[in-house]
Amino acid sequence: MDEDRRGPYCKDRPQAAERLTAIIEGLMALVGKRLPDDVRARLEELRSREDSPLGREVYAAMFTNLDMAEALDRPCCQDTGIIQFFVRAGTAFPLLGELEDCLKEALIRATRSVPLRPNVVEFFDEKNTGNNTGTRIPWVDWELIPGLDSIQLFAYMAGGGCSLPGFARVLTPLEGYEGVYRALFDQIIAYGVNACPPLLVGLGLGNSADTAARLSKKALLRFIGVRNPHPRAAEMEERLEGALNKVGIGPGGLLGNHSVMAVHIEQAGRHTATFAMGLSTGCWAHRRGLVEIQKDLSCRVLSHGGAVL
Ligand code: SF4
Structure with missing residues (x-):
């Protein structure tokens, strides 16, 4: 690769890797302490439309919590x-080969500097690693874009009460959309109250348990307010939102007008014999951040207005 394509930083790879690590560490701090703009805006909107006194109290507590996290510089x-x-x-991003190491190192540093509670327990050793990394953790999902020399990086804190306990199931085509609705409502009604609502619901539709599960998680990355580009999927998102809100779980599970912030659907082609669904839920504290990093390591945070890394 010639030097012009690598950009000035990448003439010194250790220095460049250090800068990339610092960007990611900064992103982790931002994501841990401040909700992304789309989530905060939707919570404000739902708060203004809530008329249950208890529900309004819950929103007030959420916003006090968010404001104190910023003022005290602590995780929310x-x-x-x-x-x-x-x-x-x-694929032309100059530090592609270093990126996975940088992600891990940034997470170790952020665990100390933010600080972040260490959560990762190794299977079979049954021991907390103490730094939020472990076997295959951080989990990294790759999408390669041929020829492009920049990256877009989402960091997501998948909570133990909301996003991690999702499920996937392979239905038959005969069960179809009705089967998907039934399973989705059963799960949200049985489980949603434990997941710190109002929820962002990610529904993946695909051909197998693994594709549907992966898509359900990717659905949580899309900014609230952006619909699935397929008109029928967009209509299904809207209808599911309306129906789930009628369940009345409300903020904090204490009843109210809105149980969900949004429903997002992502789909892949299916086999003639399968109709797979995956479900992931994000809680009200849906902590994800998106940064775009150019080949010269200049970067722009797309999820949190005004943030600089
Ligand atoms: S707010 Fe979200 S991450 Fe925090 S305890 Fe509740 S479900 Fe877990």
């Missing part, structure tokens, strides 16, 4: 979750 929830990174990586 004690649960770090498990850190999942979703990378849309241009």
